[in-house]
Every structure is written in C-alpha cells, then in structure tokens.
Amino acid sequence: MNRVSDQAFAIRASKGDVEAFGMLVEEHSGLVYRVALRILGVEDAKDASQEVWIRVWRNIKNFRGDSAFSTWLYRITVNTCLSVRRKQTRRKEREYGGEEMPYLPEPRGGDADPEAAALGAEQREEIQAALGHVRAEHRAALVLRHMEGLSYSEIAQILDVPEGTAKGWVSRGRAAMLVTLSEGKHGRDETGETTR
Amino acid sequence: MTPAGEQRWEVLERIGSYAAGELEDEEAREVEELLFERPRYRGLAESYARMLVMLATLGNEPVEAPEAVVGYAIRKAYFSAFLRSAEDFAGALGRSYLDAFVYYLGLRRESYGGGT
Numbered sequence: 001m002n003r004v005s006d007q008a009f010a011i012r013a014s015k016g017d018v019e020a021f022g023m024l025v026e027e028h029s030g031l032v033y034r035v036a037l038r039i040l041g042v043e044d045a046k047d048a049s050q051e052v053w054i055r056v057w058r059n060i061k062n063f064r065g066d067s068a069f070s071t072w073l074y075r076i077t078v079n080t081c082l083s084v085r086r087k088q089t090r091r092k093e094r095e096y097g098g099e100e101m102p103y104l105p106e107p108r109g110g111d112a113d114p115e116a117a118a119l120g121a122e123q124r125e126e127i128q129a130a131l132g133h134v135r136a137e138h139r140a141a142l143v144l145r146h147m148e149g150l151s152y153s154e155i156a157q158i159l160d161v162p163e164g165t166a167k168g169w170v171s172r173g174r175a176a177m178l179v180t181l182s183e184g185k186h187g188r189d190e191t192g193e194t195t196r
Numbered sequence: 197m198t199p200a201g202e203q204r205w206e207v208l209e210r211i212g213s214y215a216a217g218e219l220e221d222e223e224a225r226e227v228e229e230l231l232f233e234r235p236r237y238r239g240l241a242e243s244y245a246r247m248l249v250m251l252a253t254l255g256n257e258p259v260e261a262p263e264a265v266v267g268y269a270i271r272k273a274y275f276s277a278f279l280r281s282a283e284d285f286a287g288a289l290g291r292s293y294l295d296a297f298v299y300y301l302g303l304r305r306e307s308y309g310g311g312t
Contacts, residue, residue, distance in 0.1 A: 018277045022270045029269070033261035046262055053269030057276065101208070101236050104243035119253055127254055146216075146248055147255030167218075174212040175205065178240075178247050 006069035014060045021060070024069070025053055031070070032077050038143040039081040041132055052080045067157060074150075074158045078140050085136045102182035130180040134173050141166055142173030211237060215244030 006027075012020035032052050036045040055076050063072055119127075131139055137159070144150045144158060156166040207230075213219050214227040231238045298304050 016277055016280065018270070018273045021273050025266055025269045025273075029261035029266045030259055033265060034259040037259060038255075046265060049261055049265045050268050053265070054272055057269070057273045101204075101240045102243060103239050104246045106242075106246070119250060119257075123250065124254060127250055142251075143255075146251040149252075149255065171209045171213055174216065174244070174247075175208045177251075178208070178212065178244060181247060182243065 003068050003070075007065050010060060010063050010069045010072075011065065013057075014063055021057060024056075028070070028073055029053075031073065035074065035077045035143060035148065036081055038128075038131060038147055039078070039136070039140055040084060041128060044084055048081055048084050051084070052077050055080060071154060071157055074144070074148075074154075075160070078144070078158055082136055082140060102179045104178070104182055126181065126184055130177050130184060133180040134176045138169045138173030138176060141169035142177060145170045146174070207237070208240070211240050212244050215241050216248060 006024070009020040009023050013024060029049070033045055033049045036048040036052070040048055052073075056073065059076070063069070131143070134142060141155055141159060144155045145152070150158070152163050152166050152170075155170070156163040159166055159169070161169075210219075210223075210227060211231075214224055214231075219227060227241075231241055
C-alpha cells in the first residue's frame with residue numbers, strides 16, 4: 001500500500017468504513033507491533049498493539065491527512081508505548097560514572113565477516129535487554145532513528161518535540177545503549193536505566 | 197554527575213554522532229583528530245559502529261504482528277460501528293416517537309411548509 005492509498009483508506013475509515021480500517025490494520029499491524037516490541041519488549045507488545053488500534057479507530061475521524069498516515073500511526077504507537085511504560089513501576093535511573101570508555105568486542109570472524117552481520121538469538125536478546133535500560137523517551141527516539149530509519153524531522157513530528165530535542169534524545173539513547181551493552185559483556189547491574 | 201563525568205559523557209555522545217555520520221564537516225574533522233590521538237576513542241567509535249550495525253540489522257528483520265492483534269482490532273471496530281449505528285437508529289426512533297407524542301398532545305400544530 002502506498003501513501004496515496006493509505007490516505008484514501010484513512011479518509012474512508014474516518015467516515016466509519018470498517019472495511020477500509022481493516023485494510024489499514026492488515027497493512028500496518030507489522031509496523032505497530034515492531035515498534036511496540038522494540039520500545040516495550042515482548043511481554044507488553046501485544047497488549048500495546050491492541051490498544052494502539054483501538055486508539056486509531058477512536059481518533060481516525062480527526063485524521064486530516066496533513067501528514068502521512070504512517071507518521072500519524074507512528075505517533076499514536078509511540079505515545080501508547082510511552083504511556084504503558086509510565087504506568088509501570090518507574091525504574092531507578094542510574095548515572096554513568098564509568099572511568100573507562102565503553103567497548104564492544106569485535107564479533108567472531110571480525111567486522112568484515114558477513115556471517116557476523118546476522119544476529120544470533122543471544123545477541124537479539126542482549127540488544128532488547130539493553131534497550132530496556134535506556135530511558136523511555138530516548139529509547140523511542142533511538143528506535144525510530146536507528147531501527148526504523150526515520151529522519152530527524154519525522155522523529156520530531158512523531159514525538160512532538162523540536163528537531164534539536166529529537167537529536168539530543170537519539171544521541172543520549174545511543175550512548176546509554178552502548179554503555180549498557182558493554183557493561184553486559186562484563187556483567188550488568190540490573191538495577192535500572194542508564195542515563196546522563 | 198561530576199564535571200569529569202559530564203565531559204566523558206559529552207565525548208561519548210560526540211563520538212556516537214560521528215559514528216552515525218551525523219556531524220558537519222568541521223566537527224567530524226575534530227573528532228577524527230581525537231580518534232587519531234587516542235586509541236581508546238578509536239575503540240569507542242568502532243564499538244558504536246558495531247552497535248549501529250546490530251540495531252539496523254535487527255530493525256530490518258521482518259516482524260509480523262500476532263494474528264490475534266489484527267483480528268481483535270477489526271472485531272472491535274465492527275462492534276463499535278454496530279453500536280454507533282444502533283445508537284443512531286435508537287436516537288432517530290426516539291425522536292420520531294417524541295415528535296408523534298408532542299403532536300398527539302396537541303402541543304405543536306402540523307405544518308405543511310411555509311404556512312404558520
């Protein structure tokens with residue numbers, strides 16, 4: 001489905017056409033679930049995705065088509081995930097005070113090894129666990145930038161913040177993620193989020 | 197965070213931006229000089245590059261939503277659309293009955309459009 005047909009289906013859905021809404025769900029359920037999975041982890045991704053679609057149906061009459069449907073959908077998805085995260089017990093934030101610079105060892109076979117580029121189950125778990133230790137807003141920005149490949153102007157629109165803030169959040173998220181990943185290699189303290 | 201810690205964090209973020217290719221020419225050159233002078237910063241830039249590759253690789257892996265999510269969303273929408281039309285129907289029916297009752301009590305005279 002391209003942007004034009006997305007808009008057309010969204011406009012039909014905004015007038016109460018459930019079939020058009022169903023087409024949007026079929027087409028974009030992967031996007032919603034994927035983002036929820038990266039921001040919240042596997043335990044909460046399913047419930048959050050369902051909540052996203054309920055919010056989409058409830059609010060689609062307000063979709064004016066000023067931005068792409070996918071941007072609007074990303075915004076609802078991220079907001080839903082952040083509100084789920086806020087409801088959960090707030091993790092104690094901990095500061096990075098390490099003397100050493102974080103370091104990730106070279107994968108087996110070296111960086112040039114194409115097989116090393118494919119992620120094993122263990123690495124996937126490590127990344128997901130490390131993401132869980134990044135502050136929620138920074139994590140959302142990091143996921144949108146480095147996993148969804150969005151531009152800073154799109155991220156700013158989705159998170160409803162100035163572009164400079166979006167850049168700052170991505171940068172902080174990136175650093176916190178690297179610190180957590182490198183600590184994981186040497187035994188991680190599981191107490192909370194890594195923050196500046 | 198201590199001033200030294202702040203400074204370390206700033207370097208950490210700056211090298212991250214460099215590894216992500218997000219720095220302007222002059223800033224990038226400054227970071228390159230830093231990397232040339234300090235091998236541990238080079239290690240940091242390499243670590244960032246590895247992490248970004250891992251994130252992009254994971255981000256590119258196809259993820260399908262569980263079938264239950266899709267089915268639930270569509271069922272909910274059908275149910276809410278049904279409730280909405282039932283509400284409209286009941287509203288319209290109620291209004292018609294009320295109009296008829298008002299007319300029956302003689303509280304309003306029937307108008308044939310235009311006349312009073």
